[in-house]
Amino acid sequence: MEYVVVTFLCLAILLYFLLGGADFGAGIIELFTSTKNRSRTRKTMYQAIGPVWEANHMWLIIAIVILFVGFPYIYTTMSVHLHIPLLIMLIGIIARGTAFVFRHYDAIKDDMQWLYNRIFRYSSFITPLFLGIIAGSVISGHIDLDAKDFLTAYVWSWLNWFSISVGLFTVALCGFLAAIYLIGETDDEQDKRRFIKKAEYMNIAAVVFGAMVFIAAQFDGIPLIDWVFKNTVGLASIILASLSLILLWYLLIKGETKTLRILAGFQVTMILLAISYAHFPNFILLKNGDAISLFEAIGPPKTIYSLGVALLLGSILILPFLGYLFYKFKKKEE
Amino acid sequence: MDDFLAARSQMALSLGFHIIFSCIGMVMPFFMAVSHYKWLRTNQEVYKNLTKAWSKGVAIFFATGAVSGTMLSFELGLLWPRFMEHAGPIFGMPFSLEGTAFFIEAIALGFFLYGWNKLNKWFHWFTGVVVGVSGLASGILVVAANAWMNSPAGFDFVNGRYLNIDPIQAMFNKAWFSQALHMCLAAFTATGFAVAGVHALMILRNKNRDFHFKAFKIAAVFACIGAILQPLSGDISAKDVAERQPAKLAAMEALYKTEKPAPLLIGGIVNEKDKTVKGAIKIPGALSFLAHGDFHAEVKGLDQIPKNEHPPVAITHYAFQIMVGIGTLLALISVIFFINIIRKRSVIDKRWLLKLFVASIPLGYIALEAGWVVTEVGRQPWIIYGIMRTKDAVTPMPGIAYSFYIFSAIYISLSIVVTFLLYRQIKMVPVVYDKSDSHDLKS
Secondary structure, eight states: OHHHHHHHHHHHHHHIIIIIHHHHHHHHHHHTSOHHHHHHHHHHHHHHHTTTHHHHHHHHHHHHHHHHHHOHHHHHHHHHHTHHHHHHHHHHHHHHHHHHHHHHHOSSOSTHHHHHHHHHHHHHHHHHHHHHHHHHHHHHTOBOTTOOSHIIIIITTTOSHHHHHHHHHHHHHHHHHHHHHHHTTOOOHHHHHHHHHHHHHHHHHHHHHHHHHHHHHHHTTOOHHHHHHSSHHHHHHHHHHHHHHHHHHHHHHHTOHHHHHHHHHHHHHHHHHHHHHTTTTEEEEBTTSOEEETTTSOOOHHHHHHHHHHHHHHHHHHHHHHHHHHHHHHSTTO | OOHHHHHHHHHHHHHHHHHHHHHHHHHHHHHHHHHHHHHHHHOOHHHHHHHHHHHHHHHHHHHHHHHHHHHHHHHHHHHOHHHHHHHHHHHHHHHHHHHHHHHHHHHHHHHHHHOTTTSOHHHHHHHHHHHHHHHHHHHHHHHHHHHHHHSOOSSEEETTEEESOOHHHHHTOTTHHHHHHHHHHHHHHHHHHHHHHHHHHHHHTTSSHHHHHHHHHHHHHHHHHHHHHHHHHHHHHHHHHHHHOHHHHHHHTTOOSOBSSOOEEESOEEETTTTEEESOEEETTHHHHHHHSOTTOOBOOGGGSOGGGOOOHHHHHHHHHHHHHHHHHHHHHHHHHHHHHHTTOOGGGOHHHHHHHHHTTTHHHHHHHHHHHHHHHHHTTEEETTTEEHHHHSOSOSOHHHHHHHHHHHHHHHHHHHHHHHHHHHHTIIIIIOTHHHHHHHO
16 A cells, blocks of 8 residues: 555655746746737636635645655655745745636736736746755755754755756746647647747756756766666656657647647656655655655554555545546546 | 745735635625526526626636635745645645546536526536635645644654654644634634625615615525524634644733633733833633633743743734634624524614624625734744744745745736726626616616
């Protein structure tokens, strides 16, 4: 049963990254869209993510609940040592979630829209940035359980070049996912071209920030290169990601939308796999060289058993319903 | 501000707001479903418009409830890491089920809000009902987790270690039923009175009378049934607390000395230093009866409880008085309402009754918050009753006061914006949902 729980945890993180990430990305795209095209982007985006908006963010809740029920020590270590970035991320989530709903449901469309839009765009940028910073910090080996002073314990744990590079990389990936997603959501040729341009820029940004992650890792003494290139799975996934990148650009120029989405999702999945495979099942890498492993920090057997049953039952109830939701609102124009 | 106090204040604030947002998001789908049903059955356009108008409110509150709930799931760890480290695996079961219920609710809401004219009309209606049922289930599960803190179960506590953990037993702890029942009824009562009150106000102002009266009736019926049943559920809760948490009961009634029979105090000013209560109305033997069902039974006072395990008495006592006082008042209004309905008097022309409903808009929520103060403050100094003290659970990180200030600012602005949005929704009723009024003016 512990494998079930671990699988669900990884799946929830991945899905949040892909679906929630595309959501964040939509806001990022809006942020980097010229003023005259913004309302068009907004409209496409609303049609695209409106119905599935709430569901996309449930994956975060699922992941966090699995963590605190099944892996309480991992959850509390993160909460204590990454308190500040978690707090900022939370503020981003609140601001974004409410601004998105408010701007749509305000019965009178007036100057308040300006405020909602501002909040929505900036928080769409900040939230994945800090999400990435948190993810980077967890594997950066900067978390120091024996720290005596405030800065080492609560600030340098996440404020370092590696974590920030991962944060920026995450933002670029989210933007990329969203742009690819939005291409298929519009029928207007001009809009389509705009989103293709955006996807290209975001992809370039992702490559640049990706390189930055490697450089920062080198400076911070994180063996990222070893993780990725010194084992077959890491190597294979990075090669697949690179190959799919070439294919992706080809399809992008041709304007083939359906395969594009799958390919973009595949690429991000491969990147996540490449980074995390080498140290799996270690979840948090600590400063003193130790690590907190998923299988060591796992909760008592009865808890894991009932959590696993709850997750399995839950997915039997949820997945068909969720699939139908995506399906129903996908074929809207037909 | 000291870090421990800041952490407690931040938690109280976050819960306080989340409770209101989520209660509205949990109860309004039921009103919506009734109105939707009437539209499908009677084909009266007004019910369709009402459903749509309410669904906007549901969407707004669901979103705020969802983000404030997401926040709470993080805050538990951010503020109380030592608590979560031990409690997570024990009381996590309801949370994982709640995750499922909440997920279903979000999916169903997606169907409902975007499904007009796209789905089979009865399937569409059904998704609205699913929103309500899964929301209610979420609420019950979260309350079950809280009940575990009051009534820890499902583990053996040996030499500071938590052994033989059984999450199912923990979920069905002794307090879950009485707390969940009380909370559900409170949610329906408070939200029902608030919604009915707002619509009553619009009737009094002679705006879209038919539209608002239909809305008023649906909300008021839910509210009044809840308010009449609530004292019964309160009685179950009181007996339960008397048995499990005598310190909490003693604090609720400011009972410093063990008495047999014990009187019920109504009101009064508590002096925590001298351990006295001034100016309260005493009903002899009534507390004995409420706590143990016998006018002569002994009720444990705070003198039998070690001093370092006393909860704050004044706050708990006042909060309890507020809750019971308002509860009684709302039950009375409900009885009057039903008498009028049974005698087939027209409520719409009874301005004084409508005014009573308007005055009740905030009352239900005040009582609901007061009730949570009783539960939470009355459990202090424990975070897990009898097992772990709140001060041992708090995060080692200093500077929580700043995070408290930030959260206060966020919640206050969020409430202002939500109120503002609702005000605008209501203001737009004649334009968007019910054009009959402007019609009348023209003709």
